[in-house]
Amino acid sequence: xxxxxxxxxxxxxxxxxxxxxxxxxxxxxxxxxxxxxxxxxxxxxxxxxxxxxxxxxxxxxxxxxxxxxxxxxxxxxxxxxxxxxxxxxxxxxxxxxxxxxxxxxxxxxxxxxxxxxxxxxxxxxxxxxxxxxxxxxxxxxxxxxxxxxxxxxxxxxxxxxxxxxxxxxxxxxxxxxxxxxxxxxxxxxxxxxxxxxxxxxxxxxxxxxxxxxxxxxxxxxxxxxxxxxxxxxxxxxxxxxxxxxxxxxxxxxxxxxxxxxxxxxxxxxxxxxxxxxxxxxxxxxxxxxxxxxxxxxxxxxxxxxxxxxxxxxxxxxxxxxxxxxxxxxxxxxxxxx
Amino acid sequence: xxxxxxxxxxxxxxxxxxxxxxxxxxxxxxxxxxxxxxxxxxxxxxxxxxxxxxxxxxxxxxxxxxxxxxxxxxxxxxxxxxxxxxxxxxxxxxxxxxxxxxxxxxxxxxxxxxxx
Numbered sequence: 001x002x003x004x005x006x007x008x009x010x011x012x013x014x015x016x017x018x019x020x021x022x023x024x025x026x027x028x029x030x031x032x033x034x035x036x037x038x039x040x041x042x043x044x045x046x047x048x049x050x051x052x053x054x055x056x057x058x059x060x061x062x063x064x065x066x067x068x069x070x071x072x073x074x075x076x077x078x079x080x081x082x083x084x085x086x087x088x089x090x091x092x093x094x095x096x097x098x099x100x101x102x103x104x105x106x107x108x109x110x111x112x113x114x115x116x117x118x119x120x121x122x123x124x125x126x127x128x129x130x131x132x133x134x135x136x137x138x139x140x141x142x143x144x145x146x147x148x149x150x151x152x153x154x155x156x157x158x159x160x161x162x163x164x165x166x167x168x169x170x171x172x173x174x175x176x177x178x179x180x181x182x183x184x185x186x187x188x189x190x191x192x193x194x195x196x197x198x199x200x201x202x203x204x205x206x207x208x209x210x211x212x213x214x215x216x217x218x219x220x221x222x223x224x225x226x227x228x229x230x231x232x233x234x235x236x237x238x239x240x241x242x243x244x245x246x247x248x249x250x251x252x253x254x255x256x257x258x259x260x261x262x263x264x265x266x267x268x269x270x271x272x273x274x275x276x277x278x279x280x281x282x283x284x285x286x287x288x289x290x291x292x293x294x295x296x297x298x299x300x301x302x303x304x305x306x307x308x309x310x311x312x313x314x315x316x317x318x319x320x321x322x323x324x325x326x327x328x329x330x331x332x333x334x335x336x337x
Numbered sequence: 338x339x340x341x342x343x344x345x346x347x348x349x350x351x352x353x354x355x356x357x358x359x360x361x362x363x364x365x366x367x368x369x370x371x372x373x374x375x376x377x378x379x380x381x382x383x384x385x386x387x388x389x390x391x392x393x394x395x396x397x398x399x400x401x402x403x404x405x406x407x408x409x410x411x412x413x414x415x416x417x418x419x420x421x422x423x424x425x426x427x428x429x430x431x432x433x434x435x436x437x438x439x440x441x442x443x444x445x446x447x448x449x450x451x452x453x
Contacts, residue, residue: 003343062366063362063366077356085355092347114340142387154395233377236366308450308452312450324431327431328427
Protein backbone atom coordinates (compact mmCIF):
# COMPACT_ATOMS: atom_id res chain seq x y z
CA UNK A 1 0.00 0.00 0.00
CA UNK A 2 2.91 2.33 0.68
CA UNK A 3 3.49 2.61 -3.08
CA UNK A 4 0.00 4.04 -3.55
CA UNK A 5 0.38 6.52 -0.68
CA UNK A 6 3.81 7.62 -1.89
CA UNK A 7 2.33 7.85 -5.36
CA UNK A 8 -0.37 10.20 -4.09
CA UNK A 9 2.15 12.42 -2.28
CA UNK A 10 4.40 12.58 -5.34
CA UNK A 11 1.34 13.18 -7.53
CA UNK A 12 0.36 16.29 -5.55
CA UNK A 13 3.94 17.62 -5.65
CA UNK A 14 4.23 16.98 -9.41
CA UNK A 15 0.83 18.58 -10.07
CA UNK A 16 1.83 21.75 -8.20
CA UNK A 17 5.33 21.92 -9.69
CA UNK A 18 4.09 21.44 -13.26
CA UNK A 19 1.37 24.07 -12.78
CA UNK A 20 4.04 26.50 -11.55
CA UNK A 21 6.25 25.55 -14.49
CA UNK A 22 3.42 26.25 -16.94
CA UNK A 23 2.71 29.64 -15.36
CA UNK A 24 6.37 30.55 -15.58
CA UNK A 25 6.70 29.22 -19.12
CA UNK A 26 3.92 31.45 -20.49
CA UNK A 27 5.84 34.42 -19.13
CA UNK A 28 9.16 33.06 -20.41
CA UNK A 29 7.77 32.39 -23.89
CA UNK A 30 6.34 35.87 -24.21
CA UNK A 31 9.48 37.50 -22.86
CA UNK A 32 11.88 35.56 -25.10
CA UNK A 33 9.69 36.03 -28.21
CA UNK A 34 9.44 39.74 -27.45
CA UNK A 35 13.21 40.05 -27.15
CA UNK A 36 13.68 38.16 -30.43
CA UNK A 37 11.34 40.62 -32.15
CA UNK A 38 12.99 43.64 -30.51
CA UNK A 39 10.07 44.30 -28.18
CA UNK A 40 9.93 44.44 -24.40
CA UNK A 41 7.17 41.96 -23.62
CA UNK A 42 5.17 41.83 -20.38
CA UNK A 43 6.60 44.44 -18.03
CA UNK A 44 4.01 46.10 -15.84
CA UNK A 45 2.81 43.50 -13.32
CA UNK A 46 5.55 42.61 -10.88
CA UNK A 47 9.27 42.31 -11.53
CA UNK A 48 9.61 42.40 -15.36
CA UNK A 49 6.03 41.19 -15.65
CA UNK A 50 6.63 38.01 -13.64
CA UNK A 51 3.11 38.11 -12.17
CA UNK A 52 1.53 38.46 -15.61
CA UNK A 53 0.65 34.72 -15.99
CA UNK A 54 -1.05 34.75 -12.59
CA UNK A 55 -3.12 37.76 -13.59
CA UNK A 56 -4.04 36.04 -16.87
CA UNK A 57 -5.05 32.89 -15.01
CA UNK A 58 -7.28 34.76 -12.56
CA UNK A 59 -8.81 36.68 -15.42
CA UNK A 60 -9.59 33.53 -17.39
CA UNK A 61 -11.42 32.03 -14.39
CA UNK A 62 -13.78 35.04 -14.31
CA UNK A 63 -14.45 34.94 -18.05
CA UNK A 64 -17.95 34.15 -19.23
CA UNK A 65 -18.30 30.62 -20.53
CA UNK A 66 -19.62 31.03 -24.07
CA UNK A 67 -20.69 27.89 -25.90
CA UNK A 68 -22.18 27.53 -29.39
CA UNK A 69 -25.89 26.81 -29.22
CA UNK A 70 -25.64 23.55 -31.16
CA UNK A 71 -22.62 22.21 -29.27
CA UNK A 72 -22.71 18.70 -27.81
CA UNK A 73 -22.41 19.84 -24.20
CA UNK A 74 -20.99 16.68 -22.66
CA UNK A 75 -18.25 16.21 -25.24
CA UNK A 76 -17.57 19.95 -25.27
CA UNK A 77 -16.85 19.81 -21.53
CA UNK A 78 -14.99 16.54 -21.71
CA UNK A 79 -12.55 17.48 -24.50
CA UNK A 80 -10.26 19.88 -22.55
CA UNK A 81 -10.29 17.54 -19.55
CA UNK A 82 -9.17 14.62 -21.75
CA UNK A 83 -6.38 16.72 -23.19
CA UNK A 84 -5.06 17.88 -19.83
CA UNK A 85 -5.46 14.45 -18.20
CA UNK A 86 -3.50 12.64 -20.90
CA UNK A 87 -0.77 15.29 -20.78
CA UNK A 88 -0.43 14.89 -17.00
CA UNK A 89 -0.64 11.09 -17.23
CA UNK A 90 2.48 11.07 -19.42
CA UNK A 91 4.31 13.20 -16.87
CA UNK A 92 3.65 10.59 -14.15
CA UNK A 93 6.19 8.12 -15.53
CA UNK A 94 8.96 10.68 -16.14
CA UNK A 95 11.67 10.64 -13.47
CA UNK A 96 12.27 14.19 -12.24
CA UNK A 97 15.59 13.42 -10.58
CA UNK A 98 18.05 10.49 -10.37
CA UNK A 99 16.89 7.63 -8.08
CA UNK A 100 18.22 7.71 -4.51
CA UNK A 101 19.20 4.68 -2.44
CA UNK A 102 17.95 5.25 1.11
CA UNK A 103 19.77 3.99 4.20
CA UNK A 104 17.56 0.90 4.44
CA UNK A 105 18.56 -0.12 0.92
CA UNK A 106 15.25 0.79 -0.71
CA UNK A 107 15.55 2.79 -3.95
CA UNK A 108 13.45 5.95 -3.97
CA UNK A 109 12.19 6.94 -7.42
CA UNK A 110 11.45 10.55 -8.31
CA UNK A 111 8.68 9.64 -10.75
CA UNK A 112 5.08 9.41 -9.57
CA UNK A 113 4.96 5.77 -10.65
CA UNK A 114 8.00 3.74 -11.67
CA UNK A 115 6.58 1.43 -14.34
CA UNK A 116 8.67 -1.19 -16.11
CA UNK A 117 6.93 -0.31 -19.42
CA UNK A 118 7.06 3.46 -19.01
CA UNK A 119 7.60 4.15 -22.72
CA UNK A 120 4.56 2.11 -23.76
CA UNK A 121 2.56 4.07 -21.18
CA UNK A 122 3.77 7.32 -22.75
CA UNK A 123 2.68 6.20 -26.21
CA UNK A 124 -0.67 4.98 -24.96
CA UNK A 125 -1.51 8.38 -23.55
CA UNK A 126 -0.01 10.32 -26.45
CA UNK A 127 -2.36 8.34 -28.67
CA UNK A 128 -5.32 9.07 -26.39
CA UNK A 129 -4.54 12.80 -26.34
CA UNK A 130 -5.66 13.07 -29.98
CA UNK A 131 -9.18 12.27 -28.73
CA UNK A 132 -9.27 15.51 -26.76
CA UNK A 133 -8.53 17.41 -29.96
CA UNK A 134 -10.99 15.46 -32.13
CA UNK A 135 -13.79 15.78 -29.55
CA UNK A 136 -13.20 19.53 -29.40
CA UNK A 137 -13.60 19.79 -33.14
CA UNK A 138 -16.63 17.52 -33.49
CA UNK A 139 -18.54 18.85 -30.48
CA UNK A 140 -18.29 22.51 -31.52
CA UNK A 141 -21.70 22.32 -33.19
CA UNK A 142 -20.81 22.39 -36.87
CA UNK A 143 -18.39 25.28 -36.60
CA UNK A 144 -15.98 25.23 -39.52
CA UNK A 145 -12.64 26.18 -38.07
CA UNK A 146 -12.64 23.74 -35.13
CA UNK A 147 -13.74 20.92 -37.44
CA UNK A 148 -10.94 21.55 -39.94
CA UNK A 149 -8.37 22.20 -37.23
CA UNK A 150 -9.25 19.03 -35.32
CA UNK A 151 -8.88 16.86 -38.43
CA UNK A 152 -5.54 18.41 -39.23
CA UNK A 153 -4.27 18.10 -35.68
CA UNK A 154 -5.50 14.51 -35.37
CA UNK A 155 -3.87 13.42 -38.63
CA UNK A 156 -0.65 15.25 -37.74
CA UNK A 157 -0.40 13.72 -34.27
CA UNK A 158 -0.98 10.14 -35.37
CA UNK A 159 1.40 10.51 -38.34
CA UNK A 160 4.25 11.73 -36.22
CA UNK A 161 3.58 9.34 -33.35
CA UNK A 162 4.74 6.53 -35.63
CA UNK A 163 7.98 8.39 -36.32
CA UNK A 164 8.34 9.06 -32.58
CA UNK A 165 7.75 5.39 -31.69
CA UNK A 166 10.08 4.05 -34.35
CA UNK A 167 12.90 6.46 -33.45
CA UNK A 168 12.66 5.56 -29.77
CA UNK A 169 12.92 1.91 -30.76
CA UNK A 170 16.66 2.29 -31.44
CA UNK A 171 17.70 3.22 -27.87
CA UNK A 172 15.34 0.50 -26.63
CA UNK A 173 17.04 -2.03 -28.90
CA UNK A 174 20.41 -1.00 -27.48
CA UNK A 175 19.40 -1.04 -23.81
CA UNK A 176 16.65 -3.71 -24.00
CA UNK A 177 14.47 -1.98 -21.46
CA UNK A 178 11.35 0.19 -21.46
CA UNK A 179 12.11 1.78 -18.09
CA UNK A 180 13.68 5.24 -18.18
CA UNK A 181 15.97 4.68 -15.21
CA UNK A 182 17.36 1.46 -16.69
CA UNK A 183 17.94 3.16 -20.03
CA UNK A 184 19.81 6.00 -18.33
CA UNK A 185 21.84 3.47 -16.33
CA UNK A 186 22.80 1.77 -19.61
CA UNK A 187 24.28 5.09 -20.78
CA UNK A 188 26.40 5.59 -17.66
CA UNK A 189 30.15 5.03 -18.23
CA UNK A 190 29.31 4.72 -21.90
CA UNK A 191 28.71 7.07 -24.80
CA UNK A 192 25.22 8.58 -24.89
CA UNK A 193 22.82 7.05 -27.39
CA UNK A 194 22.71 10.26 -29.40
CA UNK A 195 26.24 9.41 -30.59
CA UNK A 196 25.31 5.85 -31.57
CA UNK A 197 21.98 6.89 -33.08
CA UNK A 198 22.40 10.33 -34.65
CA UNK A 199 19.67 9.58 -37.22
CA UNK A 200 17.14 8.51 -34.59
CA UNK A 201 18.11 11.59 -32.55
CA UNK A 202 17.31 13.94 -35.44
CA UNK A 203 14.08 12.18 -36.43
CA UNK A 204 12.90 12.26 -32.81
CA UNK A 205 13.78 15.95 -32.62
CA UNK A 206 11.63 16.73 -35.68
CA UNK A 207 8.77 14.47 -34.62
CA UNK A 208 8.84 16.05 -31.14
CA UNK A 209 7.88 19.44 -32.59
CA UNK A 210 5.10 17.92 -34.68
CA UNK A 211 3.58 15.88 -31.84
CA UNK A 212 3.62 18.87 -29.50
CA UNK A 213 2.06 20.98 -32.26
CA UNK A 214 4.69 23.70 -32.00
CA UNK A 215 6.24 25.91 -34.69
CA UNK A 216 7.28 24.99 -37.43
CA UNK A 217 4.52 22.35 -37.31
CA UNK A 218 1.78 24.29 -35.48
CA UNK A 219 -0.60 23.51 -38.34
CA UNK A 220 -3.78 23.03 -36.26
CA UNK A 221 -3.55 26.54 -34.89
CA UNK A 222 -2.35 28.27 -38.03
CA UNK A 223 -3.68 31.71 -37.20
CA UNK A 224 -3.79 33.01 -40.73
CA UNK A 225 -5.70 30.04 -42.16
CA UNK A 226 -8.09 28.61 -39.60
CA UNK A 227 -7.98 31.16 -36.76
CA UNK A 228 -7.08 29.12 -33.69
CA UNK A 229 -7.92 25.68 -35.01
CA UNK A 230 -9.74 23.22 -32.83
CA UNK A 231 -10.34 25.52 -29.83
CA UNK A 232 -11.89 28.52 -31.56
CA UNK A 233 -15.25 28.01 -29.84
CA UNK A 234 -13.73 27.63 -26.38
CA UNK A 235 -13.48 30.50 -23.96
CA UNK A 236 -12.25 31.21 -20.48
CA UNK A 237 -10.53 28.50 -18.49
CA UNK A 238 -11.58 25.71 -20.89
CA UNK A 239 -9.60 27.40 -23.64
CA UNK A 240 -6.69 27.92 -21.26
CA UNK A 241 -6.40 24.20 -20.63
CA UNK A 242 -5.24 23.53 -24.22
CA UNK A 243 -2.05 25.64 -24.09
CA UNK A 244 -1.60 24.33 -20.53
CA UNK A 245 -1.58 20.74 -21.83
CA UNK A 246 0.72 21.75 -24.67
CA UNK A 247 3.31 23.12 -22.25
CA UNK A 248 3.15 19.89 -20.21
CA UNK A 249 3.68 17.84 -23.38
CA UNK A 250 6.65 20.05 -24.29
CA UNK A 251 8.22 19.38 -20.88
CA UNK A 252 7.59 15.64 -21.11
CA UNK A 253 8.90 15.25 -24.66
CA UNK A 254 12.04 17.24 -23.78
CA UNK A 255 12.58 15.03 -20.72
CA UNK A 256 12.15 11.85 -22.82
CA UNK A 257 14.64 13.24 -25.35
CA UNK A 258 17.20 13.78 -22.57
CA UNK A 259 16.54 10.42 -20.91
CA UNK A 260 16.66 8.35 -24.10
CA UNK A 261 19.34 10.04 -26.14
CA UNK A 262 21.40 12.37 -23.95
CA UNK A 263 22.22 10.23 -20.95
CA UNK A 264 19.66 11.62 -18.51
CA UNK A 265 21.50 12.64 -15.36
CA UNK A 266 24.98 11.70 -16.62
CA UNK A 267 27.22 14.66 -17.32
CA UNK A 268 30.36 14.85 -19.45
CA UNK A 269 32.29 15.63 -16.25
CA UNK A 270 31.54 16.16 -12.52
CA UNK A 271 29.76 12.92 -11.63
CA UNK A 272 28.97 13.89 -8.06
CA UNK A 273 25.97 11.81 -7.11
CA UNK A 274 22.47 13.15 -6.68
CA UNK A 275 23.07 16.92 -6.80
CA UNK A 276 25.27 16.80 -9.88
CA UNK A 277 22.86 14.43 -11.61
CA UNK A 278 19.92 16.66 -10.79
CA UNK A 279 21.66 19.76 -12.16
CA UNK A 280 22.89 18.02 -15.35
CA UNK A 281 19.46 16.58 -16.01
CA UNK A 282 17.61 19.86 -15.67
CA UNK A 283 20.20 21.83 -17.66
CA UNK A 284 19.62 19.48 -20.58
CA UNK A 285 15.82 19.50 -20.23
CA UNK A 286 15.78 23.30 -19.94
CA UNK A 287 17.82 23.54 -23.13
CA UNK A 288 15.22 21.58 -25.09
CA UNK A 289 12.35 23.58 -23.58
CA UNK A 290 14.17 26.73 -24.63
CA UNK A 291 14.71 25.22 -28.09
CA UNK A 292 10.92 25.10 -28.56
CA UNK A 293 10.69 28.84 -27.86
CA UNK A 294 13.77 29.59 -29.92
CA UNK A 295 12.41 27.78 -33.00
CA UNK A 296 9.06 29.49 -32.44
CA UNK A 297 10.76 32.85 -32.79
CA UNK A 298 12.91 31.77 -35.74
CA UNK A 299 11.21 29.54 -38.28
CA UNK A 300 8.15 30.08 -40.48
CA UNK A 301 5.40 27.48 -40.68
CA UNK A 302 5.33 24.56 -43.08
CA UNK A 303 2.38 24.00 -45.38
CA UNK A 304 0.11 21.10 -44.46
CA UNK A 305 1.00 18.93 -47.49
CA UNK A 306 4.69 19.58 -46.82
CA UNK A 307 4.20 18.47 -43.23
CA UNK A 308 2.57 15.20 -44.31
CA UNK A 309 5.24 14.63 -46.97
CA UNK A 310 8.01 15.09 -44.42
CA UNK A 311 6.36 12.64 -42.05
CA UNK A 312 5.26 9.87 -44.40
CA UNK A 313 7.72 10.08 -47.31
CA UNK A 314 10.97 11.08 -45.63
CA UNK A 315 11.02 10.41 -41.89
CA UNK A 316 9.13 7.09 -41.91
CA UNK A 317 11.42 5.24 -44.39
CA UNK A 318 14.48 6.75 -42.71
CA UNK A 319 13.44 5.46 -39.28
CA UNK A 320 12.60 2.00 -40.67
CA UNK A 321 15.98 1.79 -42.44
CA UNK A 322 17.65 2.98 -39.25
CA UNK A 323 16.08 0.07 -37.35
CA UNK A 324 17.47 -2.30 -40.02
CA UNK A 325 20.89 -0.77 -39.44
CA UNK A 326 20.68 -0.95 -35.64
CA UNK A 327 19.54 -4.57 -35.67
CA UNK A 328 22.29 -5.48 -38.11
CA UNK A 329 24.97 -3.66 -36.13
CA UNK A 330 23.89 -5.19 -32.82
CA UNK A 331 23.72 -8.72 -34.27
CA UNK A 332 27.18 -8.80 -35.81
CA UNK A 333 28.52 -6.78 -32.87
CA UNK A 334 30.16 -3.76 -34.46
CA UNK A 335 32.93 -2.29 -32.27
CA UNK A 336 30.94 0.78 -31.28
CA UNK A 337 27.75 -1.09 -30.35
CA UNK B 338 0.46 -4.31 -9.72
CA UNK B 339 0.37 -1.58 -7.06
CA UNK B 340 2.15 0.80 -9.44
CA UNK B 341 -0.64 0.40 -11.96
CA UNK B 342 -3.27 0.95 -9.25
CA UNK B 343 -1.39 4.08 -8.19
CA UNK B 344 -1.21 5.32 -11.78
CA UNK B 345 -4.92 4.69 -12.27
CA UNK B 346 -5.87 6.54 -9.08
CA UNK B 347 -3.67 9.50 -10.02
CA UNK B 348 -5.09 9.74 -13.55
CA UNK B 349 -8.68 9.71 -12.26
CA UNK B 350 -7.69 12.35 -9.68
CA UNK B 351 -6.28 14.67 -12.36
CA UNK B 352 -9.48 14.39 -14.38
CA UNK B 353 -11.63 15.07 -11.28
CA UNK B 354 -9.49 18.03 -10.17
CA UNK B 355 -9.68 19.73 -13.56
CA UNK B 356 -13.42 19.04 -13.89
CA UNK B 357 -13.87 20.67 -10.47
CA UNK B 358 -11.79 23.67 -11.51
CA UNK B 359 -13.88 24.05 -14.66
CA UNK B 360 -17.05 23.78 -12.58
CA UNK B 361 -15.73 26.44 -10.20
CA UNK B 362 -14.96 28.74 -13.11
CA UNK B 363 -18.49 28.21 -14.44
CA UNK B 364 -19.89 29.10 -11.00
CA UNK B 365 -17.76 32.26 -10.71
CA UNK B 366 -18.18 33.51 -14.26
CA UNK B 367 -20.88 36.02 -15.20
CA UNK B 368 -23.79 34.75 -17.29
CA UNK B 369 -25.36 37.24 -19.69
CA UNK B 370 -27.38 35.52 -22.35
CA UNK B 371 -27.50 36.86 -25.85
CA UNK B 372 -28.59 34.90 -28.94
CA UNK B 373 -25.61 36.24 -30.88
CA UNK B 374 -23.18 34.76 -28.39
CA UNK B 375 -24.35 31.21 -29.01
CA UNK B 376 -23.68 31.40 -32.74
CA UNK B 377 -20.65 29.67 -34.15
CA UNK B 378 -17.57 31.72 -34.92
CA UNK B 379 -17.61 33.10 -38.46
CA UNK B 380 -15.46 36.27 -38.62
CA UNK B 381 -18.41 38.61 -38.02
CA UNK B 382 -20.87 37.46 -40.69
CA UNK B 383 -23.85 35.16 -40.12
CA UNK B 384 -22.91 31.47 -40.44
CA UNK B 385 -23.99 30.06 -43.80
CA UNK B 386 -23.90 26.31 -43.37
CA UNK B 387 -22.67 23.66 -41.01
CA UNK B 388 -19.72 21.52 -41.91
CA UNK B 389 -20.07 17.78 -41.51
CA UNK B 390 -17.93 16.26 -44.25
CA UNK B 391 -14.25 15.60 -44.19
CA UNK B 392 -11.62 14.87 -46.79
CA UNK B 393 -11.07 11.18 -47.54
CA UNK B 394 -7.31 11.77 -47.16
CA UNK B 395 -7.68 11.87 -43.39
CA UNK B 396 -9.37 8.46 -43.47
CA UNK B 397 -6.54 7.02 -45.57
CA UNK B 398 -4.01 8.47 -43.14
CA UNK B 399 -5.86 6.88 -40.22
CA UNK B 400 -5.72 3.45 -41.93
CA UNK B 401 -2.02 3.88 -42.68
CA UNK B 402 -1.51 4.86 -39.04
CA UNK B 403 -3.14 1.61 -37.88
CA UNK B 404 -0.82 -0.40 -40.13
CA UNK B 405 2.38 1.25 -38.98
CA UNK B 406 1.40 1.52 -35.34
CA UNK B 407 0.81 -2.23 -35.25
CA UNK B 408 4.23 -2.61 -36.84
CA UNK B 409 5.74 -0.53 -34.03
CA UNK B 410 3.77 -2.52 -31.44
CA UNK B 411 5.17 -5.79 -32.82
CA UNK B 412 8.68 -4.44 -32.68
CA UNK B 413 8.67 -3.32 -29.04
CA UNK B 414 8.58 -6.87 -27.55
CA UNK B 415 11.20 -7.94 -30.08
CA UNK B 416 13.46 -5.05 -29.01
CA UNK B 417 13.07 -6.09 -25.35
CA UNK B 418 14.00 -9.74 -25.99
CA UNK B 419 16.61 -8.93 -28.59
CA UNK B 420 19.45 -10.88 -26.89
CA UNK B 421 17.37 -13.97 -26.10
CA UNK B 422 15.88 -14.26 -29.59
CA UNK B 423 19.29 -13.99 -31.22
CA UNK B 424 20.02 -14.00 -34.93
CA UNK B 425 16.87 -15.92 -35.84
CA UNK B 426 14.70 -13.25 -34.22
CA UNK B 427 16.55 -10.54 -36.10
CA UNK B 428 16.07 -12.31 -39.44
CA UNK B 429 12.36 -12.89 -38.74
CA UNK B 430 11.83 -9.26 -37.74
CA UNK B 431 13.70 -8.08 -40.82
CA UNK B 432 11.42 -10.18 -43.03
CA UNK B 433 8.38 -8.67 -41.27
CA UNK B 434 9.80 -5.15 -41.59
CA UNK B 435 10.56 -5.78 -45.25
CA UNK B 436 6.95 -6.87 -45.91
CA UNK B 437 5.59 -3.76 -44.17
CA UNK B 438 8.04 -1.65 -46.12
CA UNK B 439 6.73 -3.22 -49.35
CA UNK B 440 3.26 -2.12 -48.18
CA UNK B 441 4.60 1.40 -47.74
CA UNK B 442 6.03 1.35 -51.29
CA UNK B 443 2.66 0.12 -52.61
CA UNK B 444 0.83 2.92 -50.79
CA UNK B 445 3.33 5.42 -52.15
CA UNK B 446 2.88 4.18 -55.74
CA UNK B 447 -0.91 4.18 -55.38
CA UNK B 448 -0.76 7.80 -54.28
CA UNK B 449 -2.13 7.28 -50.76
CA UNK B 450 0.50 9.67 -49.39
CA UNK B 451 -0.16 12.48 -51.86
CA UNK B 452 -1.81 15.75 -50.84
CA UNK B 453 -2.99 17.76 -53.78
